[in-house]
Amino acid sequence: MSSPIAYAIRPSRPEAHVYAVSCTVQVPDAGGQRLFLPNWIPGSYLIRDFAKHVLRLEAECGGQPVAVSKLSKETWACAPCQGPLTVSYEVYAWDFSVRGAHVDATHGYFNGTSVFLCVEGQEAASCTLNIRPPPGECYRHWQVATAMARDGAPRRGFGRYWAEDYAELVDHPVELGEIRFAGFTACGVPHEVAISGRQRSDMERLCTDLRRVCEQHIRFFGEPAPMERYLFLVMAVGEGYGGLEHRASCSLMCNRWDLPGPGDEPTMSEGYRRLLGLCSHEYFHTWNVKRIRPAAFVHWDLRRESYTRMLWAFEGITSYYDDLALRRSGLIDEAGYLELIGQTATRVWRSSGRHKQSLAESSFDAWTRFYQQDENAPNAIVSYYTKGALAALILDLTLRVRSTCTLDQVMRELWERYGKTGVGVPEDGVQRLAESLSGLDLGSLFQQLLHETEDPPLAELLAAFGVRFELRPAESADDAGGKPARSDPRRPRCVLGARLGNGPEVQLAQVYDGGPAQQAGLAPGDVVVAIDGIRANVQNLDKLLARSAPGERLEVHAFRRDELLHFEVLPQAAPADTCVLTLVSDVSPEVAARRQAWLGATESRP
Numbered sequence: 001m002s003s004p005i006a007y008a009i010r011p012s013r014p015e016a017h018v019y020a021v022s023c024t025v026q027v028p029d030a031g032g033q034r035l036f037l038p039n040w041i042p043g044s045y046l047i048r049d050f051a052k053h054v055l056r057l058e059a060e061c062g063g064q065p066v067a068v069s070k071l072s073k074e075t076w077a078c079a080p081c082q083g084p085l086t087v088s089y090e091v092y093a094w095d096f097s098v099r100g101a102h103v104d105a106t107h108g109y110f111n112g113t114s115v116f117l118c119v120e121g122q123e124a125a126s127c128t129l130n131i132r133p134p135p136g137e138c139y140r141h142w143q144v145a146t147a148m149a150r151d152g153a154p155r156r157g158f159g160r161y162w163a164e165d166y167a168e169l170v171d172h173p174v175e176l177g178e179i180r181f182a183g184f185t186a187c188g189v190p191h192e193v194a195i196s197g198r199q200r201s202d203m204e205r206l207c208t209d210l211r212r213v214c215e216q217h218i219r220f221f222g223e224p225a226p227m228e229r230y231l232f233l234v235m236a237v238g239e240g241y242g243g244l245e246h247r248a249s250c251s252l253m254c255n256r257w258d259l260p261g262p263g264d265e266p267t268m269s270e271g272y273r274r275l276l277g278l279c280s281h282e283y284f285h286t287w288n289v290k291r292i293r294p295a296a297f298v299h300w301d302l303r304r305e306s307y308t309r310m311l312w313a314f315e316g317i318t319s320y321y322d323d324l325a326l327r328r329s330g331l332i333d334e335a336g337y338l339e340l341i342g343q344t345a346t347r348v349w350r351s352s353g354r355h356k357q358s359l360a361e362s363s364f365d366a367w368t369r370f371y372q373q374d375e376n377a378p379n380a381i382v383s384y385y386t387k388g389a390l391a392a393l394i395l396d397l398t399l400r401v402r403s404t405c406t407l408d409q410v411m412r413e414l415w416e417r418y419g420k421t422g423v424g425v426p427e428d429g430v431q432r433l434a435e436s437l438s439g440l441d442l443g444s445l446f447q448q449l450l451h452e453t454e455d456p457p458l459a460e461l462l463a464a465f466g467v468r469f470e471l472r473p474a475e476s477a478d479d480a481g482g483k484p485a486r487s488d489p490r491r492p493r494c495v496l497g498a499r500l501g502n503g504p505e506v507q508l509a510q511v512y513d514g515g516p517a518q519q520a521g522l523a524p525g526d527v528v529v530a531i532d533g534i535r536a537n538v539q540n541l542d543k544l545l546a547r548s549a550p551g552e553r554l555e556v557h558a559f560r561r562d563e564l565l566h567f568e569v570l571p572q573a574a575p576a577d578t579c580v581l582t583l584v585s586d587v588s589p590e591v592a593a594r595r596q597a598w599l600g601a602t603e604s605r606p
């Protein structure tokens, strides 16, 4: 049966990074059909104006050209016609990320939001998608990886696919190329991993570990899983990191060295732990944000921003459970999990913006602040991911201490009430549900966590679980926290209060509020060339600072643009902004039981 709308896409000129796309509307609007391209992609809250990459758009009906006019940056209007109406265009695709579209002679990747025009008024109509290979013999080994339902296309092949509506069409990213596939079954659901990019990895180990993570999440919310199949689309790269969740798949960009290698030790590298954490995060989103959604996301308009103060619940709670699932599935031990919380807390404690922006504000302003971070970001904003994860931790621990309820139960109830029904979660829905399940008045806790900017009482709460929370100074510029200090220095380490860029020069990328560099007048972008008359470089900066004492004046020369400036800097002792969580060995049976209930593995398999 033919669908009301038929799309076709082909990498027509991979070497020019161009897709040719067409959209055929069986019954166009009699008054003239309007079509638009989204301005943003769900899950990534930034206006990206995808329509700026559309080239050579034209329309025809019954072999005759149809006049097209542009109504706004993303909307086109076709002259009235009887139909079927076919709109053809090209899309320039050179955004190598999980959020856009990309194509060259080595592979193709696209999100529907970047390439498929939405037929205004027929958003709910089903559609077919014909994915065609690029022209040329050299592409004969290319395959297709997507979670979209096949409608005649062979497995992993080019051909016709099908989507129930436009929202589904653009919720299945597609990878084309010479792809490495592997698969596993989790709770009866077929899962596939599709890796593109150069790598040699131990796919068997990856699938074994991913299966444990996936089963953990499926059982957490309760079987059956809400999707019929699932796909991890992985781009292995030299540099880059990111993930984006979809209803039956996720797109991940990871460092190829984070993938497990064929000869690796059974112990887990930090890189592989990070990759599993990312997979776990995106997979948890299959429930939390793809199906349990803020009310503001139920009828969103992909042409303009959708505002919610709840991103802390969708990204923060997900960030809390991504690592916790690694622990519960037995992939990491308790100490390894506490190290990850310590690193998350360190990222929060290192930014003074946490005292200026609340979590609710961070969510609401994601479009212009979190997603448009500039050099002043650490002084101005707080992350709804990291502080949101701490808010979830605090909520969970508070429920566990003060009631018989846990955040696990709150999440399962959110799934029952909102996820399964498709009803949006109201802005205060998490608080109200937690209160009704626990019988507690959580008003002041939610007020403090979401609307105020003081540091939450994490140390006291963790003590009730036999976990010590400590703050110490960073030992080096790349000290990510989570681990005890390696040595006990005889004198405090001095810092300038700035973060350096990644280049070979001592260039200040960010200058922290109230720190020595800012007080002396140094600014983001300044290139420090000498300290006390000695040429400074990235290698000797720590040595130059190590010989100074807090408050001892340093003569600093730096270029601002092309002008040489002189500063007198009074370095400070490194602040205690690095968080470490450790297990307390000697605890009461009551505390031990509480800790076990929170941190114990639920899977005993090796």
Ligand code: ZN
Binding pocket: 245, 281, 282, 285, 314, 315, 318
């Ligand atoms: Zn996320």
